[in-house]
Amino acid sequence: MEELHLGLEGIYFNESKICLVDGVQGKLYYRGYSIEDLAEKSNFEEVCYLLLYGSLPRREELERFKEKMRKRRGLNEKTVELIFEGAGKEHAMSTLRTAFSSISAYENYDDDYERSISIISKISTIVAAIGRAMKKKEYVEPSSELDHAENFLYMLNGTYNKESAKVLDKMMILHAEHSSNASTFASLVSTSTLSDIYSSIVSAISTLKGPLHGGADEAALRMIYEIKSPENAEKYVEEALKDKKKIMGFGHRVYKTYDPRAKVIKSTLLGLLNSGDEEVKNLAAIALEVEKIMVNKLGKSHGIWPNVDFFSGPVYRSMDIPPELFTPIFAMSRSPGWCAHIIEYSANNKLIRPLEKYTGEIGLEYKSIDERG
Amino acid sequence: MEELHLGLEGIYFNESKICLVDGVQGKLYYRGYSIEDLAEKSNFEEVCYLLLYGSLPRREELERFKEKMRKRRGLNEKTVELIFEGAGKEHAMSTLRTAFSSISAYENYDDDYERSISIISKISTIVAAIGRAMKKKEYVEPSSELDHAENFLYMLNGTYNKESAKVLDKMMILHAEHSSNASTFASLVSTSTLSDIYSSIVSAISTLKGPLHGGADEAALRMIYEIKSPENAEKYVEEALKDKKKIMGFGHRVYKTYDPRAKVIKSTLLGLLNSGDEEVKNLAAIALEVEKIMVNKLGKSHGIWPNVDFFSGPVYRSMDIPPELFTPIFAMSRSPGWCAHIIEYSANNKLIRPLEKYTGEIGLEYKSIDERG
Numbered sequence: 001m002e003e004l005h006l007g008l009e010g011i012y013f014n015e016s017k018i019c020l021v022d023g024v025q026g027k028l029y030y031r032g033y034s035i036e037d038l039a040e041k042s043n044f045e046e047v048c049y050l051l052l053y054g055s056l057p058r059r060e061e062l063e064r065f066k067e068k069m070r071k072r073r074g075l076n077e078k079t080v081e082l083i084f085e086g087a088g089k090e091h092a093m094s095t096l097r098t099a100f101s102s103i104s105a106y107e108n109y110d111d112d113y114e115r116s117i118s119i120i121s122k123i124s125t126i127v128a129a130i131g132r133a134m135k136k137k138e139y140v141e142p143s144s145e146l147d148h149a150e151n152f153l154y155m156l157n158g159t160y161n162k163e164s165a166k167v168l169d170k171m172m173i174l175h176a177e178h179s180s181n182a183s184t185f186a187s188l189v190s191t192s193t194l195s196d197i198y199s200s201i202v203s204a205i206s207t208l209k210g211p212l213h214g215g216a217d218e219a220a221l222r223m224i225y226e227i228k229s230p231e232n233a234e235k236y237v238e239e240a241l242k243d244k245k246k247i248m249g250f251g252h253r254v255y256k257t258y259d260p261r262a263k264v265i266k267s268t269l270l271g272l273l274n275s276g277d278e279e280v281k282n283l284a285a286i287a288l289e290v291e292k293i294m295v296n297k298l299g300k301s302h303g304i305w306p307n308v309d310f311f312s313g314p315v316y317r318s319m320d321i322p323p324e325l326f327t328p329i330f331a332m333s334r335s336p337g338w339c340a341h342i343i344e345y346s347a348n349n350k351l352i353r354p355l356e357k358y359t360g361e362i363g364l365e366y367k368s369i370d371e372r373g
Numbered sequence: 374m375e376e377l378h379l380g381l382e383g384i385y386f387n388e389s390k391i392c393l394v395d396g397v398q399g400k401l402y403y404r405g406y407s408i409e410d411l412a413e414k415s416n417f418e419e420v421c422y423l424l425l426y427g428s429l430p431r432r433e434e435l436e437r438f439k440e441k442m443r444k445r446r447g448l449n450e451k452t453v454e455l456i457f458e459g460a461g462k463e464h465a466m467s468t469l470r471t472a473f474s475s476i477s478a479y480e481n482y483d484d485d486y487e488r489s490i491s492i493i494s495k496i497s498t499i500v501a502a503i504g505r506a507m508k509k510k511e512y513v514e515p516s517s518e519l520d521h522a523e524n525f526l527y528m529l530n531g532t533y534n535k536e537s538a539k540v541l542d543k544m545m546i547l548h549a550e551h552s553s554n555a556s557t558f559a560s561l562v563s564t565s566t567l568s569d570i571y572s573s574i575v576s577a578i579s580t581l582k583g584p585l586h587g588g589a590d591e592a593a594l595r596m597i598y599e600i601k602s603p604e605n606a607e608k609y610v611e612e613a614l615k616d617k618k619k620i621m622g623f624g625h626r627v628y629k630t631y632d633p634r635a636k637v638i639k640s641t642l643l644g645l646l647n648s649g650d651e652e653v654k655n656l657a658a659i660a661l662e663v664e665k666i667m668v669n670k671l672g673k674s675h676g677i678w679p680n681v682d683f684f685s686g687p688v689y690r691s692m693d694i695p696p697e698l699f700t701p702i703f704a705m706s707r708s709p710g711w712c713a714h715i716i717e718y719s720a721n722n723k724l725i726r727p728l729e730k731y732t733g734e735i736g737l738e739y740k741s742i743d744e745r746g
Contacts, residue, residue: 008727017733032734034746075621089478105462189559193583203576354381360390367469
C-alpha cells in the first residue's frame with residue numbers, strides 16, 4: 001500500500017516534449033533532434049532557441065534572438081560587487097547562487113521567454129566574473145558583438161580564439177538539457193508552487209552544486225591528475241575497484257550503455273593528444289586509457305559506462321578553465337534546459353508534493369521541563 | 374508501464390521519523406508529540422531542539438541550545454547591505470532568498486546541527502531587517518538576551534510586548550514542520566546531490582515563495598480585507614463559489630478534515646474579537662464568519678476545510694506585521710523543519726531523480742539555416 005520509491009527511481013512525474021534520453025539505446029534528443037547532429041551542425045544560441053520555443057529558428061528569428069542575448073549580458077554593479085565579495089571565500093557555486101539570486105531585483109521583463117533570454121545571458125557573465133575574481137583579476141565587461149561562447153572566453157580570459165570558442169560551444173550544447181535530472185526537477189518543484197523563474201533557477205543552481213550531479217566532472221579530473229600518467233591507469237583502476245571506490249565519471253542513473261555525449265567529447269579528446277600543451281596531452285592520454293580499461297572491465301558486464309562528466313575535465317583544461325569553474329560552466333550550459341522546463345511545466349502546473357512514510361513514534365506524553373530534569 | 378504520477382500525489386519517496394500528518398484524523402505530531410500539546414506547553418526554541426535532535430531537551434541542554442541561538446543572530450554587514458539594497462525593489466521572499474544565500478560565505482561550523490542553529494537564528498534576523506527596510510527604518514541589531522520570538526518583534530518594531538511574543542511563538546511552533554511539503558521536498562532534492570545545507574535551504578525558500586505554498590496566508594488576508602465586513606461574507610462566498618473562484622485558506626493536499634493547526638489559531642482569533650484595535654477586531658470577525666459559512670457549505674460534503682493559512686493573517690496583523698512579511702515569517706518558522714529533514718535525509722542519502730514521459734517527436738532531420746530559409 002505505502003510502496004516506497006526511494007529517490008523516485010523509475011517514477012514518472014510529468015509528460016514533456018523537450019528531451020528524450022534513451023538510456024538503453026544510448027540516444028539523446030533535444031526537441032526531436034539527435035545530440036550528434038546538434039553538436040556537429042548547430043550552435044549554442046540556436047540550441048537555446050530550439051529548447052525554449054520548440055523548433056529551430058529561421059535566420060531572422062535567430063538573429064533577433066542572438067541580438068537580445070547580446071544586449072542582456074550586462075550585470076548591475078551590485079551583482080558584480082557581490083561576486084568579488086564572495087569569490088574565494090566559498091565554493092564557486094555558492095557565489096554563483098548568491099550572485100544569480102541578486103539579479104531579479106533589477107529585472108523587468110514581461111514573460112518567462114524574455115526572462116529566460118536574460119537569465120541565459122547573465123549567468124555566463126556571472127560565471128566569467130567569478131573566474132576573474134578567483135584569479136584576482138578585474139571584471140571584464142561583456143562584449144556586445146561576440147557570440148555567446150566567444151564572449152564567455154573573452155570575459156574569462158580577456159582574450160579568446162575561435163577554435164577554443166567552437167569547442168566550448170559544442171560542450172555547452174552537450175550540457176544544455178537532460179530531461180528531469182535533479183537540478184531541473186528541483187526547479188520544477190519550485191515552479192509548481194507558482195514561484196517565479198528566478199527562484200526556480202536558484203533552486204536548480206543549489207541542486208547542481210552537489211558532487212553527485214554537477215560536481216562529477218571536477219571530481220573526475222582530480223582523479224585523472226591523481227593517476228599522473230597513462231601507465232599508472234591500470235593499477236589505479238584495479239585498486240580502486242578492489243577497495244570499492246567509485247570511479248568518477250562512470251555509470252549513470254539513466255544510461256545503461258555508452259553516454260552519447262561522452263562519445264562526442266571523446267572525439268574532441270582524441271584531438272588533444274596532439275596538443276602542444278604537455279599537461280593537456282597527458283590528461284587526455286590518461287583519460288583515454290582509463291576509459292579503455294573501464295569499458296573492458298565494467299562496460300558490457302556491469303552496464304557501467306563512461307558518462308558526459310568523464311572526458312570534460314581535460315577539454316576544459318585545454319581552454320585554461322580552472323576546475324573550480326567546471327560546475328558553474330555546467331550551470332550556464334544547462335540554463336536553457338532549466339528555462340525550457342520551467343516554461344513547459346508552468347503551462348500545465350500541478351503542485352509537486354510527494355509523501356514520506358512515517359516510521360517514528362506517536363502520541364508521546366509531553367512532560368514539563370521540571371519533570372524531565 | 375509508464376504510469377504517470379502528476380505532482381507525485383500519493384507517492385512515498387522516503388521514510389522519516391520527524392513528523393506525522395494524519396490527514397484523515399486531522400492530527401499532527403512532531404517527533405511523536407501532538408501539535409496541540411506543543412503549541413500550548415512548549416516554546417519555539419524547545420521545538421527546534423526536538424525537531425533537530427529527536428527528543429525534548431533537559432533543562433541544561435535547552436539552556437545551552439538557547440545560548441547558541443542567541444549568539445548566532447548577528448549578520449555580516451554585507452548581508453545587511455544586500456537587504457536594504459533589495460527590499461522594496463521586489464518581493465520580500467526574493468530579498469530573503471538573496472540575503473540568506475549570502476550568509477554561507479561567512480559561516481564556518483563543523484556539522485549540520487551547528488549550521489542549523491545558525492540558520493534558524495540568522496533567518497529571523499534577515500526577515501526582521503527586510504521588514505525594517507520596507508518601512509524605511511534603520512536596521513536593529515539583534516538582542517543577545519531576549520528569547521527568539523521576543524527578539525524578532527524587537528528587531529522588527531524596535532520594541533515588543535510579552536503577550537504578542539507569546540502569540541508569535543505559538544504561530545512559529547504551528548509552522549515549524551509539516552513533513553514533505555513542497556519547500557521541504559525541494560530542499561531534499563538539493564540535499565540528495567550532496568549539495569550543502571545552505572544551498573538546500575535556499576531551494577526551500579525559493580519554493581516556499583509561491584502562492585500555492587507560502588503565499589496562501591497573505592492571499593487569504595487580502596480576501597478578508599476585500600470582504601470588508603462580516604455581513605458581506607455570505608454573499609462573497611456564494612459568488613466566489615458560483616464563479617468557481619478558489620477561496621484562499623481552504624482545502625489541503627493532505628488534510629481531508631479540519632487542519633489541527635487552524636483549530637489552535639482559531640482559539641487565538643476568538644480572543645481578537647475583544648481587541649482594542651477596531652481593524653483587527655473586524656478582520657477576526659470576518660474570518661470567523663467565512664469559516665462558519667465554508668464549513669457548512671463545503672466541509673463535510675466536499676472535504677474542503679480551513680487550513681493553517683486561513684486564520685493567520687488577522688493574527689499577524691494584530692502584531693503590526695505587514696502582509697508582505699507573512700511568507701518570510703513562514704520561512705523563518707519552517708526553517709527548523711527544513712534543517713531536521715536535511716540532516717535526516719543526509720544520513721541515508723539517495724539521489725532524487727524521477728522521470729518524465731516523453732511525448733514529443735523523435736529523429737527529426739537537422740536542416741541548415743539556409744535550407745530553413
